[in-house]
Amino acid sequence: MKSKDKNINHQENAWWFILAQGEIVLQPQGSFVPYGCLDDLTFSAQLVADKIKIGDYQSSPCYLVELPEKLDVGLGEYSQLRSLLGTVDDALFDMAGRAFQISLFYKTHQFCGQCGQKMQAINWETAMKCYHCQHRTYPRVSPCIIVGIRKEKQILLALHQRHKKDNRPVYTTLAGFTEAGETLETCVEREVYEESGIKIKNIQYVTSQPWPFPHSLMMGFTAEYRDGNISIDPKELCSAAWYDIDDLPVLPNPGTLARKLIDKLIDQCS
Structure with missing residues (x-):
């Protein structure tokens, strides 16, 4: 993969991931991410002189274009990346997340x-x-x-500190970063115990998701309650409790x- 692509083909249909000041240009309809060739788009070729190919989607190339400021490119409005979730x-x-991560990489690795x-x-x-030095x-x-985490027909959900100030608090699953020399399964057990004070069993891997906030790779698991009483880490959580599947609070989008794991647990409880 080339880091920067100076060649500009005005007839090539492509997906354009246009970023500026931490936001992305999105269109209000269709696939939201601008698509088309430069001759059809009202987009200056000069602005894409340093476009970066980041992959392919639906057999068309995807290009990252980093702008120094929020210029009006005539393709939509600047929005937060999270607005694409579920849409x-x-x-x-x-792919949009990859654009943000590659943009961050080049900006934060200017010096050795x-x-x-x-x-x-x-x-x-x-x-x-x-x-x-060849680094x-x-x-x-x-x-x-x-x-x-499931306990019979109940699910463990927590209100994280980062959601404390939201007008509509979202209750979600437990998560944490893997430490050096640690297996994923050990990390699951440690994070659950540190944040909630309970012990778990029957840890099962489900799926993974790149999470570009800013550069995580989330590995999703389900588990069952083994023993212990809930005792939260106040540095991480505001609260945590067991919720009946028929009486759940506001869930992640x-x-x-997180929502995929919760939905999977609900199916297991039904």
């Missing part, structure tokens, strides 16, 4: 972390290299776990891995 299919959301010299983009893969870096990916 587009998983593959398109993941080993010797401090200026880094340069490699032209055949997504990487930065220091030609002074090479790639986009950061932070592995973390997220787990839905569709499209999130």
